[in-house]
Amino acid sequence: MTTPQDPDGRQQQPYIPPPPPLSESELQGSPAAGDRHVPVPKEVQASFWIWIAGAVLSVVGALLALTQREExxxxxxxxxxxxxLSPAEFDAAVTFSLLFAVAIGVVFAGLYVLFAFKARAGRNWARVVLTVLTALGLLSLLFGPxxxxxVTSLLSVVAVVLLYMPNSKAYFDAVKRAG
Structure with missing residues (x-):
């Protein structure tokens, strides 16, 4: 295929068709597919801050577990x-239980914060991970609430519900299209 030449002897650029017309949602102000910045809806923002509060509570609860040695x-x-168990083994088991509880609380807090930031950035997989973490938190209540x-589990449930609201779903879909 050759490129046509104009009367002056120079080659012309091949014909590029115009872009397709904007969709109805794009005309109403929804982010365009090429738009890299998609505004974060208030549901996702509220969910983010609930996750941060849940992380703080998780750390506080983990640290308070250190005061529960006798229990x-x-x-x-x-x-x-x-x-x-010998007395030394018994004492080691109590210490291990305390440290394990603290470690779990701190790890969950870190995961809440990490995935809350990713969800606020519109990463759908982070929304799914936060849902799984919430389910695990609810299951952990069976072993001794x-x-x-x-409180952390209830906050997590509210935060997850906010991530699946219609505005949130539209946000995650828009970020996926924009990416």
Missing amino acids: IARALRDSPQSGQ SLFGV
């Missing part, structure tokens, strides 16, 4: 396996 020791003493655990 953990009592619960461990009441378990059938505690009779097989605490006040901070219940």
Whole structure:
């Protein structure tokens, strides 16, 4: 295929058709496909701040677990396996339980913050991960609910619901199209 020449002997550029007309949603102010900045809806913003609050509560709850040494020791003493432990092993098991609880709380807080930032940026996979973390948090309540655990789980449920509201879904879809 050759490019046509104009009367002066220079080659002309091939014909490029005009862009397609804007869709109805684009005419109404929704972000265009080429627009890299999609405004974050208030539902996603509220969800983000709830996740941050949940992370703070998770850390506070984890640190307060350190003050519950006697309660953990009592619960461990009441378990059938505690009779097989020496005093040193029993003390190590209590310490391990405390440190494990703190580590889990801090890890969940870090994950809440990380994925909250990603969800606010419009990453749908982060919304799914936060949903899974919420389910895991709810399941953890079966193993011994605490006040901070219940409050954090309830906040997580509210935050997840906000991420699936119609405006939020439209936001995640728009970011995906813009990317």
